Amino acid sequence: MKILVQKFGGTSLSTAEARAHVIEHIQDALEQNYKLVVVVSAMGRKGEPYATDTLLEWISRNGDKLPLKERDLLLSCGEIISAATLCSLLNAAGIRASALTGAQAGIRTNTEFGNAQIVEINPKRILELLELGEVVIVAGFQGETEAHEFTTLGRGGSDTSATALGAALKAELVDIFTDVGGILTADPRIVSDAKPLSVVSYTEICNMAHLGAKVIHPRAVEVAMHANIPVRVRSTFTKDPGTLVTHPDAIRNDSRVVQDRFVTGIANVENITQIQVSALKGSYDFQLGVFKAMAQQRISVDFINVNPSGVVYTVFDNEASRAVETLISLGYEPQLTPNCAKVSVIGGGMSGVPGIMAHIVEALTAEDVQILQSADSHATIWVLVQGRDMAKAVRALHKQFELYK
Numbered sequence: 213m214k215i216l217v218q219k220f221g222g223t224s225l226s227t228a229e230a231r232a233h234v235i236e237h238i239q240d241a242l243e244q245n246y247k248l249v250v251v252v253s254a255m256g257r258k259g260e261p262y263a264t265d266t267l268l269e270w271i272s273r274n275g276d277k278l279p280l281k282e283r284d285l286l287l288s289c290g291e292i293i294s295a296a297t298l299c300s301l302l303n304a305a306g307i308r309a310s311a312l313t314g315a316q317a318g319i320r321t322n323t324e325f326g327n328a329q330i331v332e333i334n335p336k337r338i339l340e341l342l343e344l345g346e347v348v349i350v351a352g353f354q355g356e357t358e359a360h361e362f363t364t365l366g367r368g369g370s371d372t373s374a375t376a377l378g379a380a381l382k383a384e385l386v387d388i389f390t391d392v393g394g395i396l397t398a399d400p401r402i403v404s405d406a407k408p409l410s411v412v413s414y415t416e417i418c419n420m421a422h423l424g425a426k427v428i429h430p431r432a433v434e435v436a437m438h439a440n441i442p443v444r445v446r447s448t449f450t451k452d453p454g455t456l457v458t459h460p461d462a463i464r465n466d467s468r469v470v471q472d473r474f475v476t477g478i479a480n481v482e483n484i485t486q487i488q489v490s491a492l493k494g495s496y497d498f499q500l501g502v503f504k505a506m507a508q509q510r511i512s513v514d515f516i517n518v519n520p521s522g523v524v525y526t527v528f529d530n531e532a533s534r535a536v537e538t539l540i541s542l543g544y545e546p547q548l549t550p551n552c553a554k555v556s557v558i559g560g561g562m563s564g565v566p567g568i569m570a571h572i573v574e575a576l577t578a579e580d581v582q583i584l585q586s587a588d589s590h591a592t593i594w595v596l597v598q599g600r601d602m603a604k605a606v607r608a609l610h611k612q613f614e615l616y617k
Contacts, residue, residue, distance in 0.1 A: 213342060215383040216246035219253075219352065219374035220292025222263060223391040224448040225294050226256035233448050237389065247342040248383065250373040251352040253300060257589050260539045262290045263327045264353075275431035280325035282356075284317065284364045288313070291351035291370065299349050312337065314373065316498060317348075318380075319355035323342055328363035328371070330355060333380035376430040379439035384435060388428055393421065393447040395427050396465075397615040398478040402603045405616040409476065411456040414475045418560045419592050425599040431546070435459065442460025459556065473558035474568065475613040478606050485532035486549040486584060489539060490522040499523055499545075505538050510565075515554065515585060515596060524585060526552065526596065549584060553602035556594050557609055563590040575612035581605045 218241065220234050241248050258265035262272025263582075266286055271278045280285070295311040302309035318334035336403065341348045355363050367404050370389060378386040395417060396406040397536050411421075414437035421430040427445055435455070436443045446454030493500045499518055506527075515526040527535050529550060539546045563570050566577060572593060576583060581604055585596040597605050 213247045213339075214245060214580050215240050215249065215342070215378075215381050215393040216244075217251060217374050217378040217381070217383045218253040218387045219370060220298075220389045220405060221370070221391070221452065222253045222256050223491050225252060225298070226260060230448060231298070231301060235301060235307075236387070237387075238302065239305075239450065242347070246384075248347045249377055249383070250298065250347060251344070251370055251377065252291060252294040252349060255294050256338070262293045264290050274315070281361060283327075284325045285362045287364050288351070288354045288362045291353050292305055295349045295351040302349075304389065308309050308345060310341050311351070313351050314354035314469065315356035315360065315362070317350045317377065318569070319376070320374065321355040321357060321365070323357050323359075323360060323363070324359075325363055327366035328355060328357075330365070330376050333376060335380045338377070338381065355521040368431060370557055371429040371432035374437060375435040375439070375441065375443065378441045378443075379435055383441060384442055388432075388443060389448040389599045390427060390445065391448065392427060393450060394445050395457075396477070398606055398610045400489065402480070402606050403478070403610045403616075405498060406610070407616060409455050410453075412460065412476055413456075413457065413560050415458060415555060415591055416558055417455075417457045419556070420477055423605065436525075438494060474565055475557055475615065476561075477558050477615065478609050479556045479558060480553060480602055480606050481527045481556075482553040482602055483529040484514075484526045484536075484552045484554055484596070484599075485529050486524065486526050486552050486596060487535060487539075487548075488522060488524045488547040490542050490547075491520070491525050491555050492543065496613065501542060502539065505542060506535065507602045509538050511535050511538075515587060516586070517585065518558075519560055526554070526585075548555045551599040552583050552584060552596050553599045553605075554594055555598055555609065556592055557613070558592050562593070569593060571612055572609060575608040576605055579604050579608045581608065 224230050254262050254264050256263040299309045299311040320332045321328035321330055338348050352373040353365055377387050394408045396408055398406040400406045412607040418430050418433040444454050489502055511531045513525045517524040536546050579602045582599050584593045587594045
């Protein structure tokens with residue numbers, strides 16, 4: 213079968229007008245003779261009645277002691293309401309449709325309630341309904357354990373549901389519909405002349421997603437990459453093709469792509485604290501002590517530099533006080549730089565190209581932006597700057613690499 217998976221986010225389903233656009237995209241896909249699986253998120257955002265954050269707030273106002281297993285049971289309701297609503301609208305429009313929970317769709321997970329991992333997918337029931345000519349609507353963000361208990365997949369879980377179902381069904385394509393027209397070269401709230409990207413590699417968008425771009429969840433990209441299934445990030449509210457995320461070989465053969473593009477985009481993450489810890493005299497295993505303590509406190513660390521005299525790393529601002537208390541209890545004297553931001557220059561074409569770091573330093577120096585720390589990989593260079601300089605740094609780097617063109 214020629215199968216397409218479409219995923220619609222909460223803003224795509226929050227109003228009658230938005231849902232009308234969703235139905236148009238479904239009709240377009242059916243006219244192209246696709247067998248169609250539609251994955252849906254909970255409708256709306258915090259404050260709207262069925263949104264995930266609204267349900268979480270409801271728990272906090274009613275005892276705030278709901279165990280994780282029962283919390284997943286409640287949170288699954290938002291996507292189920294979306295699936296049932298869209299099913300009713302499609303049938304009213306003369307389009308045969310069925311709605312399934314994640315469990316009914318065959319999504320089996322482990323028992324890590326609140327952030328479950330997909331173990332396997334048995335798409336037998338979906339395939340049977342597709343054979344009957346039905347549009348199959350699946351509640352995203354959820355699955356079930358071997359004991360048939362509801363689980364949720366964590367933030368961005370509906371994106372992961374979509375690409376995982378695409379992999380299990382051997383779909384030709386997964387479309388992720390959002391309220392933006394694709395992936396941009398930078399955050400348009402910071403860079404007014406940020407440009408949409410027609411095509412990017414899995415690695416590039418995965419890095420962008422991990423490093424601040426919130427258009428698609430990195431777990432979803434990783435699933436698609438392993439299955440080698442193309443993903444398009446599109447706007448619900450237009451017919452534009454959006455951004456194609458695919459294998460580098462496909463990009464090299466795409467006439468739309470300029471082959472000498474070293475840098476693809478600039479991403480940013482704020483509310484970060486830098487922590488510096490100097491080695492205690494005569495201590496040769498202090499690095500192990502520092503990072504073991506962070507792990508025991510379940511504090512995520514990033515941007516790590518290690519040398520014989522000390523370690524430097526970052527945590528999120530809201531974890532900083534707990535990290536410092538832990539370090540002091542071990543006899544260390546940590547030095548903090550709060551309110552920092554991580555700015556990332558991303559591009560699959562940077563590997564082995566001399567001068568990229570020189571361009572970064574040149575651009576930031578011209579704007580009097582101090583680099584507190586840096587690191588790199590084959591596809592990304594990160595710099596840590598003061599939070600107050602973040603927007604200035606993003607704009608300077610976007611201009612330096614001429615991403616506005």
